[in-house]
Amino acid sequence: MDLLRFITAGSVDDGKSTLIGRLLYDSKSILADQLEAIERASKSRDDGEIDLALLTDGLRSEREQGITIDVAYRYFQTPVRKFIIVDAPGHIQYTRNMVTGASNCQLAIVLVDARHGVAEQTRRHSLIASLLGIPHIVVAINKMDLVDYSQDVFSDICIHYAELAQKLNVKHVTYIPMSALNGDNVVDRSESMPWYEGQTLLEHLETVEIADDVNLTQGRFPVQYVIRPQTPELHDYRGYAGKITSGQFRKGDAITVFPSGETSTIDAIEIAETHLDEAATPMSVVLHLATDVDISRGDLIVRSDSQPLSSQTVEAMLCWMDSKEFKVGNKYVLQVGTFRTRCSVREIAYQVNVNTYEQIEGVEQLRLNDLAKVVLRTAQPISFDPYATNRASGGAILIDETSNVTVGALMLVGEA
Amino acid sequence: MKLDYLDQLESEAIHIMREVAGQFERPALLFSGGKDSITLVHLALKAFRPGKFPFPLVHIDTGHNFQEALDYRDAMAERIGEKLIVRYVEDTIREKKLKEPTGRNATRNGLQTFTLLDTIEEFEFDACIGGARRDEEKARAKERVFSVRDEFGSWDPKRQRPELWNLYNGRIHKGENVRVFPISNWTELDVWNYIRREKIQLPSIYFSHDRELLIRDGKLMATAGGVIKPEADDQLVTRRVRFRTVGDISCTAASESMADTLDAVIDEIQATRISERGETRMDDQLSEAAMEDRKKGGYF
């Protein structure tokens, strides 16, 4: 059985948490005691209806304020697929939590309140989803119960969103009219919208094609740890432990090590002391090389037939996630794969206007949740692939050297 | 090549463990003897063999553990030849003159945190790997894989670090430490299916057996070790039971069950309509936000 990771996105109160609750409820994935607990917690509400959003809004302050603050993870499965659900906050202040949740997802459900249409946060989250390279977008036009289940309202919003999607070049967009509150088109087909002939949300989630999203061509293996038992029997054992983040490796493959550029061939591939002839992403394995090469944590082993870029001056799209400003000249630690190096900010090429997607030039500094194209100079060359072709080896983070906090998400574009 | 979801979860967990090995100087793996930490040990074997673990196993013993779990713990450490450190809540109570909760449903579970923090200080652990899963509880559902704690072990849910892709940031200041949860994304059923697939041995109390219990507040509590003192209105019974989780005797309830094989246990778990913690844990039922509050206080 395969695994689909998806996230909900969209403005505050568009119904993201309610939708997740509804999806779990109608697919009978909520256990009796959890249901009782949210029934109890819902009692305080005036209408007495159970508030399905409480299934994911688990923090005290979230319940007090009736909003989502940080991402919640929920799990469920149907006979065809297993799902990891990430419920993101809609509030702009917590955008970085949405980015955190979205980074590992293959699909994003962007909710739109049918009464209000596409809002600023719809645009921002759609932009983030596209920058993060999430290949599948579902536009859930929600609260259809509040617009008399009108097909016209639905069509208008679809047209509007399609214009926006064009600018973002997201690959697959699907539109579904819904009422998360009442369960229309979530798991069960809506009786109030006979004009909609497409799939329900769950049908879509179960059938959307995700196998093609995996990069199987560029063999990449960031070294995490070197296994050297140094016991008498295993005196010469030297295994490189890591995860194949993209592509595949076979015994006998020619490999190159970055940043040193040294070459060798694969002598053995091991997983839990069992030998394999080949292994592919996302397996965690141990590699052995035919020759003695100096390799340690932070090095990148690649298949020699597909070389990564290697550079000290790089261009990247940046999601800035800290309350301190990002400015030209600032220094950070950059981490790509298992490699870390210091870097300094050369240039803010442009900031992206989250409403119009226009490029704003001449920006001096970035603030929390700003999105921009930047140029960085690194202390040592970094090896990477453009994020657009390889999410695993093109994503990097910036770490503040004094607070140690992760402050930026980088989608590497290329050499500058 | 398409990997099954269990392979994907396994690979993710191994990757996280190796990140701990690569990023920290003095990590530890917190081992309780329960199925989740047994799974962690199995994953560590896969991550580091034929090398040694780059961390010791650490058990915070409340003194109220099931003997079967303790025996399993010692036998396992012996079998795999890894270092086991045990620290006792009993000692902390004595040394710190802590007041032990008394009364009907008294548990030492809360006092564990003191011993854990002392142990972290004693060995200067900078990272502690634990077997918590996000599907267990609504506060856990919100926690990062690398969860940074201040010197008091507190979790601040409003100030969690961004955590992107599979790039984990374990940089911390002196005194802080990171709790790491490699099986965050596993469900209870995933753990059981994995145990079956990997043929992992579990302590016998996970399978049905006859046991003396007392019925308290509708839950079946073990009388073993005299941890729970029977009171006048408690009814003593012998039942065929198994434990769905194995924690402190004082707060882990048994489930009536005839399931004496892994297949049978998995069938039962698949059919159940009650969550693991809802069925077995007394400590979560104290209040709506019990887990969140304990985490803020340094709990795992």
Ligand SMILES: Nc1nc2c(ncn2[C@@H]2O[C@H](COP(=O)(O)OP(=O)(O)OP(=O)(O)O)[C@@H](O)[C@H]2O)c(=O)[nH]1
């Ligand atoms: N009428 C109607 N109300 C809905 C629907 N979906 C959600 N709501 C209501 O909208 C309000 C907000 O819902 P939430 O699910 O908390 O919204 P959210 O998008 O998760 O909000 P944040 O996470 O804080 O960004 C609640 O009062 C819901 O009951 C719907 O389909 N119809």
Ligand SMILES: [Mg+2]
């Ligand atoms: Mg929400």
